[in-house]
Amino acid sequence: MHSVLAPLVDFRLSSTGALLVVLYGVVIGGAFGSFLNVAAYRLPLGMNLSRPGSRCPKCQRPIRPWHNIPVLGWLLLRGRCRDCGAPISPRYPIVELLVAVASGIVVWKSLVPALENDAPAFAIDTIAVVLRLGLIYLLFTSALLEFDGSPLPLRLNLAAVLGLVTLAILVPELRPPQLLSNGTLPPIGILAFPLAAAVVLGLLSWPLLLLPPSAGFASAVARGALLVLLSLVLGGMAVMFAALAAAVLVLISILVQRGWPPAGRLGWAAMLLMVTLVWFVIAGPYLGSNDTVIIGDAFIVPDLPWRTLVPVGVLTAGVVVVGRLVHGITIRRTTKSTP
Numbered sequence: 309m310h311s312v313l314a315p316l317v318d319f320r321l322s323s324t325g326a327l328l329v330v331l332y333g334v335v336i337g338g339a340f341g342s343f344l345n346v347a348a349y350r351l352p353l354g355m356n357l358s359r360p361g362s363r364c365p366k367c368q369r370p371i372r373p374w375h376n377i378p379v380l381g382w383l384l385l386r387g388r389c390r391d392c393g394a395p396i397s398p399r400y401p402i403v404e405l406l407v408a409v410a411s412g413i414v415v416w417k418s419l420v421p422a423l424e425n426d427a428p429a430f431a432i433d434t435i436a437v438v439l440r441l442g443l444i445y446l447l448f449t450s451a452l453l454e455f456d457g458s459p460l461p462l463r464l465n466l467a468a469v470l471g472l473v474t475l476a477i478l479v480p481e482l483r484p485p486q487l488l489s490n491g492t493l494p495p496i497g498i499l500a501f502p503l504a505a506a507v508v509l510g511l512l513s514w515p516l517l518l519l520p521p522s523a524g525f526a527s528a529v530a531r532g533a534l535l536v537l538l539s540l541v542l543g544g545m546a547v548m549f550a551a552l553a554a555a556v557l558v559l560i561s562i563l564v565q566r567g568w569p570p571a572g573r574l575g576w577a578a579m580l581l582m583v584t585l586v587w588f589v590i591a592g593p594y595l596g597s598n599d600t601v602i603i604g605d606a607f608i609v610p611d612l613p614w615r616t617l618v619p620v621g622v623l624t625a626g627v628v629v630v631g632r633l634v635h636g637i638t639i640r641r642t643t644k645s646t647p
């Protein structure tokens with residue numbers, strides 16, 4: 309009798325329980341992947357995101373609900389429209405699968421450790437997981453838009469930044485506890501480091517943010533806003549890691565592809581997305597701890613930030629300069645070789 313009740317009294321997530329939670333995240337992620345496919349298609353066209361429902365781009369007939377099930381729907385249809393037989397791009401199930409896997413990683417590294425926390429922290433940790441998933445979905449949408457050569461949604465990204473800052477000001481539990489007890493720093497001051505880190509790195513990466521596809525000032529600001537969001541949701545340390553690693557990936561990409569292609573390839577947002585997922589795997593154990601800060605800095609180390617920001621900034625700037633130089637050389641070579 310006692311052995312049966314024991315798991316209920318002592319709330320500890322069993323490995324089966326953890327697996328179920330991760331699976332839940334994967335399923336939710338697949339559904340969001342399906343939505344992001346629609347968003348990436350409709351945003352550049354200025355269409356409503358929810359209406360009309362999904363339909364075949366060729367014959368315009370609505371897609372049946374059971375064929376709309378992420379990944380499985382496409383497999384059931386064997387990649388063709390049920391009504392007119394037009395091929396449905398494998399891009400849709402691939403994106404759904406990638407978003408599902410990414411959501412699984414976030415839930416596994418973030419929600420599972422949070423579930424083992426004390427009850428009071430649980431509500432805040434849940435908000436944190438929702439914000440982290442939101443960040444990943446915004447990065448996915450941006451990566452898809454860049455892939456299609458479409459401009460990034462500047463207003464949406466800026467609204468997200470404003471929303472997060474407002475949330476951090478309104479909800480004290482969402483801010484660094486170390487600084488809360490201090491009480492001398494106003495909310496905006498607490499947000500200063502992650503914001504400063506993002507702005508400095510954004511300015512240093514400016515030449516990369518201006519790279520095609522969808523080059524131009526508005527797009528560069530929209531890409532920069534992604535850095536600020538990343539900094540607010542995951543902290544200043546995460547944004548430093550992500551900006552440097554993404555710049556290195558862009559440089560490698562320029563070297564491999566001999567230049568930065570205009571569209572149809574992975575762009576800057578995709579690089580940022582990849583390194584953010586790597587960050588989740590590396591920083592996983594810290595993300596669900598009671599000391600976790602939700603908005604602001606997940607890794608407040610009092611005397612570390614500026615000493616880290618300077619070398620990371622210099623490195624990022626170096627990588628950016630080399631990237632632009634290589635990009636310039638390859639572009640000049642290709643224009644010379646074509647008659």
Ligand SMILES: [Zn+2]
Pocket residue numbers: 364365366367368369389390391392393394
């Ligand atoms: Zn059709």
